[in-house]
Amino acid sequence: MSSELTSPEHPSPGITELLLMLLADARLPTSGHTQSGGLEPALRDGLDPSRLVEYCRTRLATVTLTEAATAVVCRHRALAGQGTDDVELAWAARTPSDAQRAASRAMGRAYRRLARHLWPDAAVLGELEAVRHPSRPRALGLVAAAGGLSGGQLVRLVGYDDVQTVVSASLKLSPGDPMKAAGWVLGLREDIESMVPRCADLVDPHLIPALSAPLMEAWAQDHAATTRRLFSA
Amino acid sequence: MPESVRGTRALRLGVCGPVGTGKSSLIGLLCRELADRLSLAVITNDIYTDEDARMLRAAGVLAPERIRAVETGACPHTAIRDDITANLLAVEDLELDFDPVELILVESGGDNLTATFSPALVDTQIFVLDVAGGGDVVRKGGPGISRADLLVINKTDLAEHVDVDVPRMVREGLAERDHRPVIALSRKNPDSIQALKAWVLTQVDSFAAGALVPQDPGPMAPHGHGDATDAQDREGHHQHQNVPAGDR
Numbered sequence: 310m311s312s313e314l315t316s317p318e319h320p321s322p323g324i325t326e327l328l329l330m331l332l333a334d335a336r337l338p339t340s341g342h343t344q345s346g347g348l349e350p351a352l353r354d355g356l357d358p359s360r361l362v363e364y365c366r367t368r369l370a371t372v373t374l375t376e377a378a379t380a381v382v383c384r385h386r387a388l389a390g391q392g393t394d395d396v397e398l399a400w401a402a403r404t405p406s407d408a409q410r411a412a413s414r415a416m417g418r419a420y421r422r423l424a425r426h427l428w429p430d431a432a433v434l435g436e437l438e439a440v441r442h443p444s445r446p447r448a449l450g451l452v453a454a455a456g457g458l459s460g461g462q463l464v465r466l467v468g469y470d471d472v473q474t475v476v477s478a479s480l481k482l483s484p485g486d487p488m489k490a491a492g493w494v495l496g497l498r499e500d501i502e503s504m505v506p507r508c509a510d511l512v513d514p515h516l517i518p519a520l521s522a523p524l525m526e527a528w529a530q531d532h533a534a535t536t537r538r539l540f541s542a
Numbered sequence: 543m544p545e546s547v548r549g550t551r552a553l554r555l556g557v558c559g560p561v562g563t564g565k566s567s568l569i570g571l572l573c574r575e576l577a578d579r580l581s582l583a584v585i586t587n588d589i590y591t592d593e594d595a596r597m598l599r600a601a602g603v604l605a606p607e608r609i610r611a612v613e614t615g616a617c618p619h620t621a622i623r624d625d626i627t628a629n630l631l632a633v634e635d636l637e638l639d640f641d642p643v644e645l646i647l648v649e650s651g652g653d654n655l656t657a658t659f660s661p662a663l664v665d666t667q668i669f670v671l672d673v674a675g676g677g678d679v680v681r682k683g684g685p686g687i688s689r690a691d692l693l694v695i696n697k698t699d700l701a702e703h704v705d706v707d708v709p710r711m712v713r714e715g716l717a718e719r720d721h722r723p724v725i726a727l728s729r730k731n732p733d734s735i736q737a738l739k740a741w742v743l744t745q746v747d748s749f750a751a752g753a754l755v756p757q758d759p760g761p762m763a764p765h766g767h768g769d770a771t772d773a774q775d776r777e778g779h780h781q782h783q784n785v786p787a788g789d790r
């Protein structure tokens with residue numbers, strides 16, 4: 310499916326699986342607990358909480374696909390020894406909300422902070438140091454390159470993390486049974502998996518899908534301006 | 543392997559303790575007292591609003607842009623203990639934006655007695671109680687009360703209204719803390735404010751001299767109430783010292 314470029318370290322499949330688990334774990338210190346995947350302003354504006362799964366599905370098909378594709382292209386570039394400035398630009402051009410870009414860049418810094426500790430000697434991460442605020446997909450793409458994740462694994466990580474972020478935040482924002490919430494995440498597995506053939510092999514930043522979700526953008530903008538919020542984005 | 547932190551960046555001072563005990567007010571006091579001699583910045587961890595940040599900005603004790611609120615996703619404990627990333631990013635930003643910053647005050651979105659700062663986030667920390675919470679709170683112990691670098695017993699001006707014996711509370715605090723410092727504070731008592739200010743300046747000097755070693759007050763206290771549990775907890779944790787993240 311994906312081109313499965315191997316990383317310089319050639320980690321075994323078992324090891325990359327463990328790394329994937331680590332990166333997908335909410336206990337990872339990357340400030341995931343401050344994020345709601347845009348859900349907080351959506352609910353505030355009247356989104357019906359019973360439509361949460363559709364909300365996640367919409368994200369997976371739009372902003373999250375753009376993010377996953379960006380991460381994949383960054384990973385490819387890093388493994389090929391090339392820079393990712395233009396990939397970040399391509400992502401920014403497809404992310405018109407400055408609030409969404411700022412939220413992504415705060416998360417990108419969080420991943421960079423962690424990556425420095427986990428792979429202090431990884432040459433592919435060097436580029437992150439030259440940028441003040443790398444976007445989250447860029448940081449994740451370079452982390453994937455450093456850790457030996459495949460393009461497909463990276464796409465699943467981005468998709469799963471997005472769903473889990475929204476669903477977990479929903480438990481804080483509206484009444485819900487955590488057991489059901491876990492079921493929603495599992496129920497979206499096909500949607501997440503369907504992202505893999507759409508973008509796991511991308512190498513050209515021009516081909517990153519430009520899928521904007523105007524209502525989510527407007528919500529993100531509103532959220533950045535409100536003074537009452539639990540989540541930063 | 544404890545390591546001192548050197549004065550190449552701002553000293554980070556954490557202020558934690560239950561809601562309403564006077565953390566924001568104490569930070570406001572420190573800004574008022576220190577802003578003319580130190581370059582300061584403040585981070586608040588409000589739970590649902592940026593009320594603390596706004597209150598401090600409104601107090602006019604510090605340039606408003608030097609006061610920033612960090613959202614914690616309803617996890618104020620996490621944000622100061624097991625995932626300090628959002629606060630560290632805010633620290634970094636303030637240091638860059640107002641270079642050089644000498645002292646950054648971080649207020650936790652406190653909600654009970656058990657939360658303390660990770661030594662990877664702050665170099666030194668104050669735990670704040672107030673007399674209105676009752677004279678026996680100190681005896682309940684917990685990591686912050688027992689081992690924060692400084693325990694403040696606040697609002698002593700209210701003691702007579704709530705039948706609290708302040709000297710006794712201080713004595714019990716000192717005993718509970720193996721004689722780590724305790725300050726009885728009231729914003730209406732200038733001497734007490736001077737004592738607080740002097741303690742903070744000592745920390746600043748010690749940091750600048752490279753002599754400050756961040757101490758971990760320890761993890762959340764177990765919810766037991768027996769003295770045995772407390773003693774055990776003390777035994778288990780009073781030696782813990784972590785090294786701050788020096789990777790910025």
Ligand SMILES: Nc1nc2c(ncn2[C@@H]2O[C@H](COP(=O)(O)OP(=O)(O)O)[C@@H](O)[C@H]2O)c(=O)[nH]1
Pocket residue numbers: 559560561562563564565566567568594696697698699700727728729730
């Ligand atoms: N009487 C008295 N009230 C105080 C003192 N310090 C703070 N307060 C009041 O205690 C309340 C809570 O203070 P605040 O700083 O917001 O507490 P925080 O929730 O810990 O940040 C406010 O109404 C303050 O005015 C003090 O020294 N004396």
Ligand SMILES: [Mg+2]
Pocket residue numbers: 565566567594649
């Ligand atoms: Mg406060």
